[in-house]
Amino acid sequence: MSQARKPNPARRSERSRRAVLDAARALVSEVGYAKVSIEAIASRAGVGKQTIYRWWPSKGAVIFDSFLELSRGEDGVRLPDTGDLEADLKTVMRATVAEFADPVFEAPVRALNLEIVADPALADAYREKLAGPVDEAKKERLRSAQRAGQLAADADLDLVLEVLYAPLHQRWLHRSGPLTPEYADALVEITLRAFAP
Amino acid sequence: MSQARKPNPARRSERSRRAVLDAARALVSEVGYAKVSIEAIASRAGVGKQTIYRWWPSKGAVIFDSFLELSRGEDGVRLPDTGDLEADLKTVMRATVAEFADPVFEAPVRALNLEIVADPALADAYREKLAGPVDEAKKERLRSAQRAGQLAADADLDLVLEVLYAPLHQRWLHRSGPLTPEYADALVEITLRAFAP
Amino acid sequence: MSQARKPNPARRSERSRRAVLDAARALVSEVGYAKVSIEAIASRAGVGKQTIYRWWPSKGAVIFDSFLELSRGEDGVRLPDTGDLEADLKTVMRATVAEFADPVFEAPVRALNLEIVADPALADAYREKLAGPVDEAKKERLRSAQRAGQLAADADLDLVLEVLYAPLHQRWLHRSGPLTPEYADALVEITLRAFAP
């Protein structure tokens, strides 16, 4: 039998790992997700193809990892808490809108979304590693608001986040409308009205 | 100069067109969007590859067109209007939830979403040809509700639709939570509260 | 049954015929025999592909015909007859050598030879329509020499021509040596010695 070779992570070359992830990120920005090939990543990284196949199961996984790498060290995300929920959320939402408007984020973030839609395993990893911590921070802020009586005490916080963010994400993904600060504000106002105490 | 040989649509073979679209639809269902190749479509359709390249710019466009074809004749979409907005919306939303739960729709609809995210041109076509008419029907129902005083008269109807549907779509796309009738109801209630007169 | 359609030559368009042959000749010179396509000939000639397929059985036949066309009117080829066979033959052979050295003849004549080697039907046509008349003129000169006692009376004239020309043709076809006036002379001398009375 062809023994599912298990490489020994202890011997893994850190230098190669970084080179691969850096090359992956650069290529996604330059040519777009669909046109990135493992061959190109290996070549750009100065790495043998086998080294990639040894440590990652798919192109999507490599690129996903390259995003993960970016967000390392961003631990302890924390939302502003001035006591004024509406103001705080508008600050955050306006920042999100601005981020999406940045063309530098366009290619990689769209690539990330493609992977998530296409691959359930990556979707799981995304929720756990990337979205999870951020969502938790947001929910923490919402809980603080619940304690302050600015939000229905029995509101389903996951649902609140969906109502708040999903319209924005969809509009960006589908390019179905402009992403403006006013739009950010409107989403906050609507959400707060929907989940008012 | 880029030549851009323009085929003469008058001579286009209707038989080939149908065969290609049918084959495309079948293959997406059978093997999934990513694994469908133009070669396979041509072969299945009993058509030369050139015939596909002559009339469609990309695999995505073929598959997109195959969806379009499905929804032809569905003109005059019309939402129920019993006078009770909440009940009507819940009916519609529950139906939507059920549709998304149907494994037969899984592959093609996910494929459609991948195309839209990846290709602006297809996103435009989607909004105009597929989403547009349906959205218009929904907005018609909402306008009726506005006249009946069940919805804020100044509500931005596009926004209402986003708040109503985007959470559902996102949950499905990201597989980030269960799609239940209760979830459908919850979205309707929240939306109505947010946009109450 | 699919009736081997027999076109009516009476209705044939002379204008198209010329255009095709001219285009064929031009293309062989420009891109070489192998790279000439019927599609290109038709396009260059401003003629429908069917018109070519209607009147010629193959690409080779078209190109062959284009050579035939060139040699029309060259009727009554006649070799010089000064009474001195050796001098006359040297004149002719030197002219032949010079012709082969002309780069303008290179592509078409090589193409012609390729056709002849590859296609027995064209080889027959070649012998009958192109080589035949010329060979007959040569043999006429040789017969005159036989009468003058400069050549063995029982010499097989076809064989004489082969000994005279085949080495030259082969050297040119295989590029296996230089084609010089001295070479032409040498072939004449050898042949005359071989077939001396």
Next chain:
Amino acid sequence: MSQARKPNPARRSERSRRAVLDAARALVSEVGYAKVSIEAIASRAGVGKQTIYRWWPSKGAVIFDSFLELSRGEDGVRLPDTGDLEADLKTVMRATVAEFADPVFEAPVRALNLEIVADPALADAYREKLAGPVDEAKKERLRSAQRAGQLAADADLDLVLEVLYAPLHQRWLHRSGPLTPEYADALVEITLRAFAP
């Protein structure tokens, strides 16, 4: 710049090389030179197309190589030397005539000639690798005859070979006459008369 990826011959797979050449030879015999495709060779050889393109520049080169392969080990070609030049040459020429009459040789040898006429590089390789050694053996026999006073001491041996063989080759290539033992004899006699001491 033209990149010109150079594969590393050290890593070349001998098994693939043989399989390709064997397949090429078989296909030429079966369907004829013109109808052999690289795709068919690769498929028959159980080899990726890229493996062919990596090591050979053209279909002609593959097929040519397949002939070369056949003649390996045929080193030390040597003509009979009974002391009687005329008898020896007739033996050899009759054998050559018989060879050309063999339908098994028809397709491949004609293919070889087409390549040589069409491609100067292959013509060079032909002269060096295939014709060269054989010609050298023939010239060796002729030198022996010169020493024995059966041939002019100052005869240009390349020319002798041309006069001897070119008529035969041409007759076969152009199918312009029958190849009989008598024809072989006649060529020998003529040549000996032409180059008599």
Next chain:
DNA sequence: TCATAATCGAGACGGTACGTCGCGTCTTGGG
């Protein structure tokens, strides 16, 4: 301390699909 085993770069391999070219046939509309 050194052999020894895994990882590394490189890249050849059998394949699949790409997007293009040309084949020979067929259809359309004009003269």
Next chain:
DNA sequence: CCCAAGACGCGACGTACCGTCTCGATTATGA
């Protein structure tokens, strides 16, 4: 009925990458 135009099914082209598979040449322990 011929003609120009050109769409059609088909087959092959030469290229790009896929994922697997050797190759030496470094490492980096653990005997």
